[in-house]
Amino acid sequence: MIRKLPTTLAVILLCGLPMSNTQAASGLYLGAGVGNATIKDSTSAGNLDTSQTAYKAFVGYRFNMLPIIDLAVEGGYTDFGKASQSFAGQNVELKLHGANADALLIFPFGPFDFYGKAGVLSWSADSSVGGTTTSTTGTDPFYGVGVGFYLWKIGIRAEYEQYKIKDVDRVQMYSLNALFQF
Secondary structure, three states: OOHHHHHHHHHHHHHHHOHHHHOOOEEEEEEEEEEEEEEEEEEEOOOEEEEEEEEEEEEEEEEEEEOOOOOEEEEEEEEEEEEEEEOOEEEEEEEEEEEEEEEEEEEEEEEEEEEEEEHHHHHEEEEEOOOOHHHHHHHHEEEEEEEEEOOOOOOEEEEEEEEOOOOOEEEEEEEEEEEEEE
């Protein structure tokens, strides 16, 4: 009987936790993530097609609007890494990064969220082909989808984002993000 006491107490404590603590609440949050960015672009030397490690940081605010839909707005910064490839001895590099603003449409299911996002990326790209470097900037749209898991004020999100950058053929990113709600 004494051996069963710790197990019984643990079950009682876990059952006594309110469900609202296992889902995200309205409010401010901060987050960061790491992922894999794929960049494809046509250059004078050849077709660049690389994947590299990318990083992001973001701040957002979540609004619990209705029982089945939440909204969030985010601002952040993404560094897509440095894409590099050689074509017949000629090195091609592309460094891409930028600040973003986006909105999320969230479908909460207990501790899980399923969401879509859309926004704009104000980007800067430095490209080098055979030692000649050019810099370009712009603002273009992006969209994405993701799934999140929340436990109290901590969240983990996995997401996919597709960027429609006018000077680059294709930019996409898969990432794993952690966030903290205040």
